[in-house]
Amino acid sequence: MAILGGMAASIQLTVPGTLRYRNIAVRVVAEAARLVSGSVQRDPTDLLDHDVRDPFDLAVVSAFMEIFNNVAIHAYKRKDGGLIDISITVAERELTIEIKDHGQAFDLEGVAPLPTELDESTLPEGGMGIHIAKTMLDEVTYEPGPPNLWRLRKRLPAKQVAVGTSGRS
Amino acid sequence: MATPYDIENIGTESNLKVRGSLDINTAPALAEEIDRIIAAKPTKVVCDLSGLDLIDSSGVAALVKLYKGVRSTGGAIQIIGARDQPLAIFKLLRMDKVFNL
Numbered sequence: 001m002a003i004l005g006g007m008a009a010s011i012q013l014t015v016p017g018t019l020r021y022r023n024i025a026v027r028v029v030a031e032a033a034r035l036v037s038g039s040v041q042r043d044p045t046d047l048l049d050h051d052v053r054d055p056f057d058l059a060v061v062s063a064f065m066e067i068f069n070n071v072a073i074h075a076y077k078r079k080d081g082g083l084i085d086i087s088i089t090v091a092e093r094e095l096t097i098e099i100k101d102h103g104q105a106f107d108l109e110g111v112a113p114l115p116t117e118l119d120e121s122t123l124p125e126g127g128m129g130i131h132i133a134k135t136m137l138d139e140v141t142y143e144p145g146p147p148n149l150w151r152l153r154k155r156l157p158a159k160q161v162a163v164g165t166s167g168r169s
Numbered sequence: 170m171a172t173p174y175d176i177e178n179i180g181t182e183s184n185l186k187v188r189g190s191l192d193i194n195t196a197p198a199l200a201e202e203i204d205r206i207i208a209a210k211p212t213k214v215v216c217d218l219s220g221l222d223l224i225d226s227s228g229v230a231a232l233v234k235l236y237k238g239v240r241s242t243g244g245a246i247q248i249i250g251a252r253d254q255p256l257a258i259f260k261l262l263r264m265d266k267v268f269n270l
Contacts, residue, residue: 035260055254060260065225069193118263120240125265128226130263135261156194 002140008091009035010026011120017082017101019072025086029097032088033060036095036156059136060095060154063166067099067140067150075103075148098149105144171239173213173221174199183213185235188220191228191255200231207238214239224258 013028015021019165030052034041039054052061070083076082085100115122134140139153173189174260184208190217193253195223206214216235232248248268 022192022194023201046170054255058254058257061223061255062225065192065223073193088253093175119265120267123264123267124204124262125233126226126247127229132226132258132261137246 008089010086011090013086013088014088015084017072017076017103017149018078018080018081019069021084022065022068022072025084026034026061028086029064029088030057030061032090032097033057033095033154035090036093036154056095056154056156060097060152061136063133063140063152063154064097064099066133067069067152070106070129071099071101071103071148071150075101077104091166095154097152099152100145100147100149102147103143105146106142108142174202176202176206178209180212183209183214184217185210185214186217186220186231188222190223191221191231191239192223192225193227194221196227196231200234201226202233203231203238207242210242211239211244213244214246216246216248217250218255219252220247221251221255222253224255228255229258229262229264232268233264 015025037054037056041055042051052058071084082103086096089096110125114131135150137154141151143149173195175186179211192236193248236246251270259270
């Protein structure tokens with residue numbers, strides 16, 4: 001799929017830094033992911049359809065949801081007043097998302113890893129969000145601010161070629 | 170925001186169907202229902218995720234709470250029907266084997 005004649009396209013979105021606006025941001029990110037993956041929404045007329053079956057879309061949306069949650073909860077403490085600036089760069093085979101906030105910095109190094117041996121007794125009830133984001137994406141970086149900056153990057157795997165290019169019809 | 174679940178209680182058994190998106194905005198309502206389910210000490214709970222399209226870590230936490238709570242009171246729990254993004258998340262977190270998905 002050609003992105004603006006081969007050039008990367010930039011999408012800017014600013015939303016209030018509360019969970020009330022999360023779904024708006026998630027929908028924009030899901031659509032941006034589809035531009036890279038070439039996937040088609042199951043039912044574009046159904047605004048309540050959370051359709052992220054494509055592996056690329058699934059990874060991007062899953063990771064973004066966790067980082068948005070993190071900003072709203074940890075940076076802005078679930079309070080109104082802050083903004084989240086989201087910059088999405090859509091390239092031929094890659095999606096980059098920058099998420100900027102002016103809240104409290106997050107201690108990324110302080111996130112405990114998941115238990116190595118998982119069974120009924122060690123099932124975690126928290127601390128999974130960063131693990132999901134890091135595992136789903138090719139790159140997750142965080143620069144404490146102000147402003148604090150999360151940078152997320154996902155490349156389209158070689159075997160998953162976007163619609164309109166060779167290898168997938 | 171619509172509550173993304175239906176609950177059916179038959180005797181000491183509960184059937185819970187979760188649908189749509191189970192996330193940081195919708196999980197708190199389900200967590201309250203889970204508290205009620207656990208308090209009733211059911212002998213068996215079936216949690217059907219076939220209608221669930223999307224989940225985040227808050228949603229996973231709610232289901233872990235259900236699983237642990239039912240098991241801790243001696244009940245049996247089956248989590249069935251996970252697909253697409255929710256199944257991918259459970260696999261990533263290695264919970265698919267614990268939940269026998």
